Amino acid sequence: MRYLRASELHSSTRRQVGNFLLSCLSTSTPLHIFNPSGCLRSLRRLIHHIVPSLAQYLPSMDSTSWPASVAAILSTMSYAQVVTLLFSLCSAILLLSSRRGKVHFAPVHGFRSVLEPSLFLQARFITTAYEIVGSGYKKFKDTPFLVRRYDNDVLVMPMKYLNELSRIPNKKFDSKAAAVGNFVPEWTGMEFAMETNLHIRVLSNKLTPELSRYLDISRSELEYAWDLEVPQADDWTEVDIQHILRMLIARMTGRIFMGIPACRDPEWINLTIDFAIHLFTAAFSLKMFPRWTLPFIAHFIPARYRVKKHLKKASEFMRQSVQKSPKSLLRGEHGEPAEDETVLLSWMMENGTERETAIPEMAARQCILAVASVHTTAGNATNIIFDLCAHPEWFPVLREEIDHVTQELGKLGEKKDVDTRLWLSRLEKLDSFIIESQRLNPVMLVHPQRVAMEPLTLNDGTRIPAGTHVGWAHHHHVMDPAITPNPEVFDPLRSYRKRHSSPEEMNKHLAGQTEPNRLSFGYGKQACPGRFFAVDEIKTLLVRLLSNYNFKYPQGKNRPKPRYANENVFVDPTARLMMKRKSTT
């Protein structure tokens, strides 16, 4: 007996297989990934075609073989029965192939009843992670529990273990395995990010130590991009503020990472923005299937092809950028100083290993840097403006602070002897506002996330088996009244008051810092290496926006609700704001 190859399938059957997968998977954003009625319609059509197709193929086999019997049985069943059968089969496959069950000491949380199949809980987690994680946090508080994500279980640890676990070396308790692992790296071309870390070194060793300089460069790009991306809006104008901020941030970060001309090329900017969407969609789709099926299934995932296409395009860009001088990117022909040696790509080319500086890997690394930096920062800045519009009494407070610093130190970037970081650090109320907005609008419900690379035994004897995916319910933690008094109240000066409570507190409670009760940027040695840049970039943007524009919600609209896909949180892509130039009010 030989196996049926895809190429041997009846062409209309193949089309139906394609349609089915497309209706499940080919969406431009992961938020629309589920279209149950579309999927069901396609599945019905698929069954309609696949059964005759199988029958067509069967004569070449022994007529008494089991596939013939199965096909015969299938063709006598109603669609509903076949759907139920397929669903049960998928459940059985998932159950048998899952990497679950390693953590025996922690209960799985979220089942509606003892009869609920595991697959239902996994599917529900996609849209109701907020409720599942929240109720688990309340119920277990001081003991670990498991949440059943579609691809694997995540062991949610109580906060009391955060410090102890964050002291464990990275190679034993790894953030990359969790974060990059979430992108199914072996099928999305992201394996390099598990094995090498030039994208982290460049942030820790170059960007952060020379932050003021890079802030100046990114601000100059903001000025260049302003008229291109920000509408004139002499009268109240409805805008997609998230899009505007995303474009500005993509340009600002593009300038410091890739320099001119790439950061001014619309193709590069769109590539860096879209790559994140395709990567997320591809990973989300791949995680719907057991790992062992991926050598087959992965080829049917359209978003994966978009990821590949983008990586290829990024390689072309990279090749053009480094063509003049293969090793030292922007150095002159005879080794004279670089034309613009501040471009981070230049540092990466000089400090990377041979593997890290190879064109395809460097291109993919720029894409992963964009994934880490653009949507996160744009989402954060968007949420701040949404919060301001929901609480407009804070507009004058923040503007007054900006005016005050401007009077004292001149306009941002105006005086050469005034350090940009220092200027921005004087915006203490804005800093506190950013923290409060992050508290209420997380980018993820469960983080930091780590994977135990070997068995770990904690001080109290708790054992975490190797391979366990671990996370913290940090959002529900900061919404706990025991941690944040009146957690539902939007109180943007919480951190400001803490800082001013005593001289010792003055240098604590800052937006770029991490602490157990504030994990927006993660925690410990593996916390976000771009967080100081992110906070100052947001401040730079807000200084410009608040000084020049007024914002409000369109008539009859108020603060948009977040969207969830598993533990990931997104800004509602349909949300709109009204904006108007200040001078014309």
Ligand code: HEM
């Ligand atoms: C407001 C914007 C941002 C937020 C909320 C954010 C949040 C985070 C979080 C929660 C992590 C995981 C940390 C952990 O596991 O402990 C992370 C990792 C990371 N972030 Fe950010 N980030 C932001 C902006 C940026 C920017 C602007 C950059 C680059 C300039 C950046 C680069 C990275 C990188 C490379 C990692 C991976 C670190 C690793 O694998 O060890 N992020 N970020």
